[in-house]
Amino acid sequence: MADVTLRQVKKSYGNLNILHGIDLDIKSGEFIVFVGPSGCGKSTLLRSIAGLEEITSGELKIDGEVVNDVPPSKRGIAMVFQSYALYPHMTVYDNMAFSMKIGKESKAEIDKRVRQAAEILQLTKYLDRLPKAMSGGQRQRVAIGRAIVRNPKVFLFDEPLSNLDAALRVATRIEIAKLKESMPATTMIYVTHDQVEAMTLADRIVVLKEGHIEQVGTPMELYKRPGNLFVAQFIGSPAMNILPATIDKSGDPTIVSHVGGRKATVPIATPASVKGASVSFGVRPEDLMIAIGADYLFEGTVDYVEQLGEVQLVYVDIGRADLPLVTKLPGNVEVKRGAALRLNADPGDLHIFDADGHSFTLHMAEAKAA
Numbered sequence: 510m511a512d513v514t515l516r517q518v519k520k521s522y523g524n525l526n527i528l529h530g531i532d533l534d535i536k537s538g539e540f541i542v543f544v545g546p547s548g549c550g551k552s553t554l555l556r557s558i559a560g561l562e563e564i565t566s567g568e569l570k571i572d573g574e575v576v577n578d579v580p581p582s583k584r585g586i587a588m589v590f591q592s593y594a595l596y597p598h599m600t601v602y603d604n605m606a607f608s609m610k611i612g613k614e615s616k617a618e619i620d621k622r623v624r625q626a627a628e629i630l631q632l633t634k635y636l637d638r639l640p641k642a643m644s645g646g647q648r649q650r651v652a653i654g655r656a657i658v659r660n661p662k663v664f665l666f667d668e669p670l671s672n673l674d675a676a677l678r679v680a681t682r683i684e685i686a687k688l689k690e691s692m693p694a695t696t697m698i699y700v701t702h703d704q705v706e707a708m709t710l711a712d713r714i715v716v717l718k719e720g721h722i723e724q725v726g727t728p729m730e731l732y733k734r735p736g737n738l739f740v741a742q743f744i745g746s747p748a749m750n751i752l753p754a755t756i757d758k759s760g761d762p763t764i765v766s767h768v769g770g771r772k773a774t775v776p777i778a779t780p781a782s783v784k785g786a787s788v789s790f791g792v793r794p795e796d797l798m799i800a801i802g803a804d805y806l807f808e809g810t811v812d813y814v815e816q817l818g819e820v821q822l823v824y825v826d827i828g829r830a831d832l833p834l835v836t837k838l839p840g841n842v843e844v845k846r847g848a849a850l851r852l853n854a855d856p857g858d859l860h861i862f863d864a865d866g867h868s869f870t871l872h873m874a875e876a877k878a879a
């Protein structure tokens with residue numbers, strides 16, 4: 510059981526500022542995932558929590574104790590890396606037992622914990638093998654087992670699945686989800702590039718950009734109510750369509766006319782001051798559907814189709830070559846290149862962002878709360 514609290518955590522390398530004052534409250538037992546573009550500081554933040562990097566300023570607490578100056582081995586954490594870093598000459602059993610042997614645990618205790626971890630990770634029948642005789646996924650499970658036996662208060666994962674092929678990735682991701690269920694009191698913090706891992710594993714996702722937190726929320730909060738344009742386009746694949754638009758009528762609902770030439774009635778409240786303002790209008794590819802009847806949001810011609818089997822990505826020219834509209838339609842719908850297409854969306858799935866990229870949904874929620 511351990512909360513992890515960060516207050517104004519900054520990290521610089523010389524003149525290079527990497528983390529710009531991170532404030533974050535992670536609750537005991539939570540599974541937190543850090544995501545963000547390459548170089549945004551995810552690993553640096555994780556390594557700072559682990560104590561592998563010294564923070565430049567701010568305060569880092571684990572389980573109520575300020576750990577800024579506490580060495581990694583005394584922080585009650587265990588970390589799993591992308592490269593499994595197993596000892597090649599030791600069996601799976603000895604790899605998992607190693608830290609406890611160093612810690613002078615009794616043989617009986619070591620044996621109990623190694624066997625328990627092996628059971629959780631389905632490694633029991635491999636305990637006598639050397640790492641070279643195991644697959645990448647099995648090796649990563651040993652690396653996770655080695656962390657489990659230490660009974661950490663906080664479990665840190667730095668892109669643990671990125672060296673695995675697609676099938677093993679899925680299998681090991683499910684192992685990690687089950688591991689979390691079997692260790693509900695253990696706080697877990699996980700860095701990934703993979704949206705599916707973030708969406709499926711996280712209790713809450715932290716979206717980082719250039720060393721700042723953009724938004725923290727449950728996967729569905731970030732997906733349904735992204736706080737700004739960056740999060741809207743970072744979460745979800747393909748990214749949300751964003752089109753220039755103007756507010757024709759403010760209030761609730763808001764009416765916008767967008768670059769596609771049509772008007773949309775959006776059930777989002779906007780203040781009177783934004784009437785006539787230029788905004789960004791957003792709709793996810795998967796929220797667009799072929800319009801039935803006279804009511805539609807977009808009209809265009811099919812420019813390109815990527816058939817993926819179960820679904821197809823259809824790129825629609827709505828009169829602006831620089832802004833192709835992407836829609837995700839079921840794979841069995843017949844869509845031909847060059848054909849005319851009208852698309853619609855549920856008004857509840859439409860988004861509007863102000864000129865600074867902030868979502869009006871969150872604006873109004875914040876205004877109400879204030």
Ligand SMILES: Nc1ncnc2c1ncn2[C@@H]1O[C@H](COP(=O)(O)OP(=O)(O)OP(=O)(O)O)[C@@H](O)[C@H]1O
Binds near residue numbers: 527547548551552
């Ligand atoms: N030891 C170092 N000295 C100088 N700069 C560093 C050092 N380590 C990391 N950086 C820089 O800090 C920034 C953040 O790096 P970090 O590895 O935390 O990013 P990341 O979000 O994990 O990226 P990726 O997704 O590519 O792994 C990068 O610009 C990187 O070049």
